[in-house]
Structures are given as C-alpha cells and as structure tokens.
Amino acid sequence: AGPLTEALVRADARDVRAAVRHRDGGEVDLLLRAVPYTDAEARPQGFVLMAGRPPEPGSLADMELADRAFAGSPVAMSMFDREAHYLRLNRTACRLMGVPEEELRWRAYEDSVPDDHTSRAFRQHLLQVARTGEPVCYESYTRAPASTREHAWNIWMWPIEAEPGTVSGVAIAVFDGSEQYWARQRLALLNEAGARLGTTLDITRTAQELTELVAPLLTDFVSVDLLDSVLRGREPAPGPVDEAVVLRRVAHASITAGTPEAAVPLGAIDVYPPESPVARALVHGRPVLSGPGQPDFQRWFELDPLRARRAREYGANSIMAVPLRARGSTLGVAVFIRYARQEPFTEDDALLAEELAGRAAVCVDNARRYTREHSTALALQRSLLPRELPGQAAVEVASRYLPTDSLAGVGGDWFDVIPLSSLRVALVVGDVVGHGIHASAAMGRLRTAVRTLADVDLPPDELLTHLDDMVTHLPPDEDPATELGEEAGVHGATCLYAVYDPVSHRCTVASAGHPPPVVLRPDGTTEVVALSTGPPLGIGALPFEATEVELPEGSLLALYTDGLVESRHRDMDAGVALLREALAVPAASLEAGCDTILRTVVAERPKDDAALLLARTRVLAPDRIAVWDVPADPAAVPEVRREAAARLVAWGLEDVAFVTELVVCELVTNAIRYGREPIHLRLIRDRTLLIVEVSDASNTAPHLRRAHTYDEGGRGLLLVAQFTQRWGTRQSTNGKTIWAEQALPAG
Incomplete structure (x- = not known):
C-alpha cells in the first residue's frame, strides 16, 4: 500500500502497480488508480479507488503503448530491414524526410535521398549494423531532405533481434545535436x-x-x-x-x-x-x-x-x-x-x-x-647617426645601416667619420648590446663620448682606454638601459676606432671587443687586419693595443658590425669570408659596392641590425708637404720663417704669407723655449686648408692664457688662436705636436 498511500497524499490521479494478497493466500499484481473527488465547492471529500490487472508484456495494450510512444517521439526514429528498406518511420522522421510514412515504407533508402557522401555513409553504417549486430553511433553535419539548413545530427543505430543472435532489422534514432555541436565548435575556435x-x-x-x-x-x-x-x-x-x-x-x-x-x-x-x-x-x-x-x-x-x-x-x-x-x-x-x-x-x-x-x-x-x-627608436637612431658623411681629403666614404626585421626592434649599431687635425680622419664603428629605444639612447651616448675624446686627438688605444673608463664608472642609474628596466646598455658595447693619415699612408686601429676590419688592396687581394682585440667596454682593468698598417693609395677599408657577417645559419668566419669575396667584386662606386656587399653577405631575414662603413684611402702628394728640422736655437727662427715664406710663394699662397709667418714664428719659438729636441716644422697644403705643425719631444702641452698689460710674453698662442681657423695639440709616443689650420682663399 506504500505507492498508493503516496498517491493519496499527493492527491493526484495516476496508475500505481501494487502486489496485494489474495484471499487464497497468494499474491496478485494489480494496477491501482486513486482519483480524488470534491463537493460542489471544490473541497476534497475522498478518493475513488479503481483496480485492474496490468497488461501482460507483449499484449495488445502494451504494444499499443509502445507504438504510440514510437509514433509521437520528438526524436526521429525509423526501422529498416537488413537490405536498408524502410519498415517504419515516426512522425518526426517523416517531417525531416518531407514525405509520409506510406510513401517510404518498403522503399530502398538510396532511392529516397540524393547520392552524396552523407547518404552513402548512412547506408554503409546501416548495413554494417545489420551484418555485425553491433550498434553504431556517429555524428553527421548535413541538411535533411525537408530542412532549409544544415544541422549536426547524432545518429544511433542498433540491431533488432527477433530471436537472440538473429538480426532481422536495424532501428535508428536521430537526435539534433546542433546546439552541442556549435558549442564545441566555438570552444575549438577559441582554442x-x-x-x-x-x-x-x-x-x-x-x-x-x-x-x-x-x-x-x-x-x-x-x-x-x-x-x-x-x-x-x-x-x-x-x-x-x-x-x-x-x-x-x-x-x-x-x-x-x-x-x-x-x-x-x-x-x-x-x-x-x-x-x-x-x-x-x-x-x-x-x-x-x-x-x-x-x-x-x-x-x-x-x-x-x-x-x-x-x-x-x-x-x-x-x-x-x-x-x-x-x-x-x-x-x-x-x-x-x-x-x-x-x-x-x-x-x-x-x-x-x-x-x-x-x-x-x-x-x-x-x-x-x-x-x-x-619607429621612435629608428627615428632616434637615424637622428644620431651621421646624415651625410663629411667630405675628407684622406678618404672617400660610403655607408649603410640595415635595421633588423625581427621582433627585437632596432639595435644599437652605429658608425661615424670624424675629421682630425692635419687632414687625418677617424673611422669608428660600434655595437651597443640590446634593442629598442634604450639601445638607440645608449648608442647616442657612446657616439657623443667618442667624438668628445676624438677632439682631444688621442691615439686609438688611449681613446678606448678613456672610453672604457667612462663606461666602467658610469653609475647604474645613469645607464639608459637601466632606466628602462633593460639588462643591456653601454656596458658590454663594442667599438673599433681607426685613424688614417694621408701623409704617412698609415692607419692605426684599436678594438674593444669588435670584429677587425677587412682591407682590399689595390692589387685585388683582401686581408683581415690582424688586431689584438681588447675586451668589450665596461670590463675594465685590461689594456687596449693599437695596430698600425700601411695602406697604399686606393686601398679599401671595410668596417662593420657582427650583424653583417653573422646569422642563424652561418658563423662569423663564414660571413667574413663572404665579405672578403664581395669586397673584391669591382664596383662603379663605393655606394654600389655597399649594395653589392649587402646583397651578398646579409641574410634574407637578419636576426640583428647591421652597419657597414667603406673608406677608400687617398694620399697627399709629396709636393704638398714641406718639412724642416729646426735647431733648438732662437737664432734659427728668422731662417725658418724665410724658408716657410719661400715655400708659400712656390705654392702661390702669398695671400696667407703674413699670418703663416706669424704662426710659424710663434709655434717654433714656443717649441724652442719650452720643448725638447728634435724639433720639426711641417707645412701641409690641401685644396682648402693650410696646416702648420711644430713637433718636439716634450709631452708638456701649451696652455692658452690672456697676458696682462705689462707682460713681455704669453701672447703667442693667443695670436695663433685669433688669426687661424682652429688650433690644438696632440700627443704621441715621441712627444707632442702643436698645429694650426688656415682657410685658403677660394680659387
């Protein structure tokens, strides 16, 4: 009576199966229904209890229920014989097919649908179940014959067995799984x-x-x-x-x-x-x-x-x-x-x-x-690199800067050409560690420092020593990279500094961790300059050594950064070998030579930016130079002055004779008075400049000062500074040289 009691408590009408005891002592299965009844005012009064025998399995009543469930199922259901002929379809399946069940019964499946991949797969699965007796489940995204759009269908097929082990047909249920299908597709698309x-x-x-x-x-x-x-x-x-x-x-x-x-x-x-x-x-x-x-x-x-x-x-x-x-x-x-x-x-x-x-x-x-x-880093770097390389009497130059196309951004490769005294020229190339704005800022800082030290006219090894000292003692909070949260900056940068003298035809080179230059000589042979390469900047405590090489007129000097010769698939030695080959290819101009080198050497997608500086050497003709040995005797000054004036006449430079004689007199007198022998006077004539040099063995540099009214001396260097375009002092291993430049009249 338990289920019946529950039905009475809920006060609803439903069928309850219950086993009751017969008066003969046996149990009888009954189908009970308790139906509530009320009075005229809808107040519950009690229940009407109805009882009957439940239908036997397989009875007509049971089969009618199953048939009604099949026909009214919202799931498309159908039955086929072993040869894929329609046996039964419910109303949902008929709606999808677009035809009533009577028109499909006993027809072959393949005659009712288009001959496409989806239909062939359906029939193949159906025959497989009929043959093997094993159920099949699969998904198909297609349009049903009577549907206007495609759906994702979950198709279940299982065998119908008249007797155990004997397949007499195949039952099929088709579920519309489009919602779940598209949910999976969306998740897959997001993934x-x-x-x-x-x-x-x-x-x-x-x-x-x-x-x-x-x-x-x-x-x-x-x-x-x-x-x-x-x-x-x-x-x-x-x-x-x-x-x-x-x-x-x-x-x-x-x-x-x-x-x-x-x-x-x-x-x-x-x-x-x-x-x-x-x-x-x-x-x-x-x-x-x-x-x-x-x-x-x-x-x-x-x-x-x-x-x-x-x-x-x-x-x-x-x-x-x-x-x-x-x-x-x-x-x-x-x-x-x-x-x-x-x-x-x-x-x-x-x-x-x-x-x-x-x-x-x-x-x-x-x-x-x-x-x-x-763009900002590239603009900054381009603003810091020389826009136009200045024309030089010593060399003809051309350059290229190639930024990387990698995600790392613009690097810190740079180069410069710096005019020095006495028609000499400094060629510089460097590479700052890192990429982006911080690298460009560090590069600009380093280039400015090199230019400042170059103005002092230091030899290459001494210049790198001072530069290394500056980088070593740079406070961390003043490194541009540190300010931007980067690990790289001027510390660890490399630099190569070379000075070429067109009078002596010699080039002095020093390197701070930078690849050595390559030389193409006039006879067509190439060589890598044998340098004693020092450590990168910022290491400290290790000296830099300078190497001097002779460069005949027309020699081609190539300075570069590692990004030019090194790539993901090639080491530096192989890249330098390619550079030597490309440098030896005849070119109509240095600009064309730069293009040839980039096409030959640079990888298709370089991992690092690259800088290239080419310099073809010139020499000054001997008839444009005059040299005198000067005794350390004040009485020799008038004679030296006369000989210098005579050389100016021979050169056709009488217009600058007065100033030149004054400069020669003052500089020679200064060397005799404060310097040591040997003393040399040298005049160098360029197309636009006349240079006066006086060298001696003393390392004491002169100082420009303003003489007081009653001082008998001290005005010599002041006069030199006022009458010449510029003047200065440079040190060497053998002493010092004081020089002064005058601009020559046009024409």
Whole structure:
C-alpha cells in the first residue's frame, strides 16, 4: 500500500502497480488508480479507488503503448530491414524526410535521398549494423531532405533481434545535436585563436589572421577595418568613438576565392555612416546584429549603393558588426556577413565573435605599440647617426645601416667619420648590446663620448682606454638601459676606432671587443687586419693595443658590425669570408659596392641590425708637404720663417704669407723655449686648408692664457688662436705636436 498511500497524499490521479494478497493466500499484481473527488465547492471529500490487472508484456495494450510512444517521439526514429528498406518511420522522421510514412515504407533508402557522401555513409553504417549486430553511433553535419539548413545530427543505430543472435532489422534514432555541436565548435575556435592570433607584431598580418580564423567556420565573409591612427602606431583615444568614423580596410576573407563580395579594396578608406550597424557597434562598444528588413540595415544600404548591390548579388541575410577594443580604446571593427549559410547570426555567435575580436584587438594593440616604439627608436637612431658623411681629403666614404626585421626592434649599431687635425680622419664603428629605444639612447651616448675624446686627438688605444673608463664608472642609474628596466646598455658595447693619415699612408686601429676590419688592396687581394682585440667596454682593468698598417693609395677599408657577417645559419668566419669575396667584386662606386656587399653577405631575414662603413684611402702628394728640422736655437727662427715664406710663394699662397709667418714664428719659438729636441716644422697644403705643425719631444702641452698689460710674453698662442681657423695639440709616443689650420682663399 506504500505507492498508493503516496498517491493519496499527493492527491493526484495516476496508475500505481501494487502486489496485494489474495484471499487464497497468494499474491496478485494489480494496477491501482486513486482519483480524488470534491463537493460542489471544490473541497476534497475522498478518493475513488479503481483496480485492474496490468497488461501482460507483449499484449495488445502494451504494444499499443509502445507504438504510440514510437509514433509521437520528438526524436526521429525509423526501422529498416537488413537490405536498408524502410519498415517504419515516426512522425518526426517523416517531417525531416518531407514525405509520409506510406510513401517510404518498403522503399530502398538510396532511392529516397540524393547520392552524396552523407547518404552513402548512412547506408554503409546501416548495413554494417545489420551484418555485425553491433550498434553504431556517429555524428553527421548535413541538411535533411525537408530542412532549409544544415544541422549536426547524432545518429544511433542498433540491431533488432527477433530471436537472440538473429538480426532481422536495424532501428535508428536521430537526435539534433546542433546546439552541442556549435558549442564545441566555438570552444575549438577559441582554442585555435590562442595559437593563430598574434604570431607576429605586424598589425596587418594580425588582422588577416583573424579573418582567416573565422571564415568559413563562423562566417561567409569578414572584413577588418582599423583607424588610421592605429596603423601609424599612435595612441587611440580612450572609449568608443562618438562620430562618423573613417577607417582603412586592412584585411578581409571569404568562402569565395578572391573575396568578390568586398565593396572596399585592401588599403582603401572605408566610411560608415552613423545610421549603419557598424557605426552603432563602434559608438556603443558592443556587437550589433542586423539583417534584411531591419531599419538600420535598410538605411545603411540606401546610403551605400555599392554595398547594397553586392548584398543583393550574393544574398546577404545576416550581418554582425563587432568592435575591436583593447585596453579601453577602440581600434577598429570586424564585420561578419552570412549569405551561403541560411541561419542568421545568434547571440551566441555574437559572444564568440566578441571574444575573438577582443583577443585580436589586444594583439593589434601590441603590434601598434611595437610599431610606435620601433619607429621612435629608428627615428632616434637615424637622428644620431651621421646624415651625410663629411667630405675628407684622406678618404672617400660610403655607408649603410640595415635595421633588423625581427621582433627585437632596432639595435644599437652605429658608425661615424670624424675629421682630425692635419687632414687625418677617424673611422669608428660600434655595437651597443640590446634593442629598442634604450639601445638607440645608449648608442647616442657612446657616439657623443667618442667624438668628445676624438677632439682631444688621442691615439686609438688611449681613446678606448678613456672610453672604457667612462663606461666602467658610469653609475647604474645613469645607464639608459637601466632606466628602462633593460639588462643591456653601454656596458658590454663594442667599438673599433681607426685613424688614417694621408701623409704617412698609415692607419692605426684599436678594438674593444669588435670584429677587425677587412682591407682590399689595390692589387685585388683582401686581408683581415690582424688586431689584438681588447675586451668589450665596461670590463675594465685590461689594456687596449693599437695596430698600425700601411695602406697604399686606393686601398679599401671595410668596417662593420657582427650583424653583417653573422646569422642563424652561418658563423662569423663564414660571413667574413663572404665579405672578403664581395669586397673584391669591382664596383662603379663605393655606394654600389655597399649594395653589392649587402646583397651578398646579409641574410634574407637578419636576426640583428647591421652597419657597414667603406673608406677608400687617398694620399697627399709629396709636393704638398714641406718639412724642416729646426735647431733648438732662437737664432734659427728668422731662417725658418724665410724658408716657410719661400715655400708659400712656390705654392702661390702669398695671400696667407703674413699670418703663416706669424704662426710659424710663434709655434717654433714656443717649441724652442719650452720643448725638447728634435724639433720639426711641417707645412701641409690641401685644396682648402693650410696646416702648420711644430713637433718636439716634450709631452708638456701649451696652455692658452690672456697676458696682462705689462707682460713681455704669453701672447703667442693667443695670436695663433685669433688669426687661424682652429688650433690644438696632440700627443704621441715621441712627444707632442702643436698645429694650426688656415682657410685658403677660394680659387
């Protein structure tokens, strides 16, 4: 009586099976029903109890129930014989087939459906179950004969056994699993987005990755338009846009080859009127769904005849505009359009598209930030590198700087050409560790320091020693890299400093951890200058050594950074060998020679930036130089002065004779009075300069000072400074040289 009691407590009418004891002592199965009854005022009064025998399994009543359950099931169900002929179909299956059961019964399955892959697979599975007696379950994404769109169907097939072990037919149940199918597809698409979006720091490529990801899985056509400011790397305004927007098409994709649906070509400006769904998505900062028959859809196409024509031509039936937003700013918009797929976009599609657009927007913003930093670093570096190499009497020069195309950004490679006294020239090349703005800033700092030390006219080894000392004692908080949170800066930088003298034809080179230069001699032979390479800058405690080589007129000197000769697939020695080969190739000019070297030596995608400086040596003709040995006797000054004047007459430089005689007199007198023998006077004539040099064995440098009114001396160097273009002192291992330059009259 337990189930019956429960039914009475619930006061509902239902059938309850119960075992009751018969008066003969045996048990009888009854089907009991307790039906409540009420009075006229609907107050419960009691129950009417009805009892009967339950139907026997397989009885007519039982079969009727099963038949009704089969016919009315919301699941499409059918039965086939062993040869795939229809036996039974319920109403749901008939609706999917589009014909009544009577027309299909006893027909072969293959005669009722198109002959395609889906139908052949269905029949193959059916016959397999009939043959093996083993159930089969599989999924098929297809359109049923009477359906207007494709669905994901979960198909179950199992054997019908008249007797155990004897298959007489196959029963089939078909469930519509589209909701679960698309949920899995969305999850798979999100998972794939993590691997496919943002593989580069290129804005356009990232946008293209988004379009390739969603077409055709989510949409039939998709376009990505970005604000022009984003493409230039500028910071977008925070929040959604609040006016008619002008964007640039950067990517689109389609299920049709060539994207013929696109109304705007790649790279062109696209304008969305405020009434359009796209503009509303940008203004409100959330996805907007629209389609034919909706007011915004119609107004948009009324204002854009070309888009309207394309929409009619391809039968666009649903549109979804999704803003690309990252870090609180709107960067652009992605527009999804369906025309081949009949079902419109849903809210679930909008959620998925918004998630994908958000991920793509972050990648686009990262690429934008990289573009901005890369452009800033490149502009900074180019502003710090010499824009035009100054013309030199000593050398003819040409250069190239090749920034890397890797994600690391602009590096710190640099070069310089510095005029020195007496027509000499300093050739410098260096490499700062790291990339980006910090490397450019460190490079600028190092280049400024080298120029400052070069003005002192130090020998190469001493200059690098002073430079290393400066870097070693640089406080960490003053290193540009440290300020930006980087590990690299001027510490660990490399530098090569070479000084070429066109009078002696000799080049003095010193290196701080930098690759040695390569020389192409006039006879066509190449060699790597044998240097004693010192440690990189900032190591300290180790000396630098200078190497002197003779360079005949017309020799070609190549200074470079490691990015030129080293790559992922090639070591430095192999790269230097290629450089030597390329340097030996005849070229019409140094500029053409630079191009040849870059084509031959530089890898297709260099991992590091590269700098190249070529210098072809010149020599000064002997008739442009005059040298005298001067006795350490004040009485020798007048004679030296007369001989210098005579040489000026021979050169046709009488116009500068007065100043030159004055300078010669003052500098020779200074050397005799304060220096040590041997003393030498040298005049050097260039096209635009006349240089006076006086050398002696003393290392004591003169000091310019203002003489008092009653002082009998001390005005010599002041006169030299006032009457010449510039003057100075340089030290050597054998003493010092005081020099002064005068500009020669034009013509």
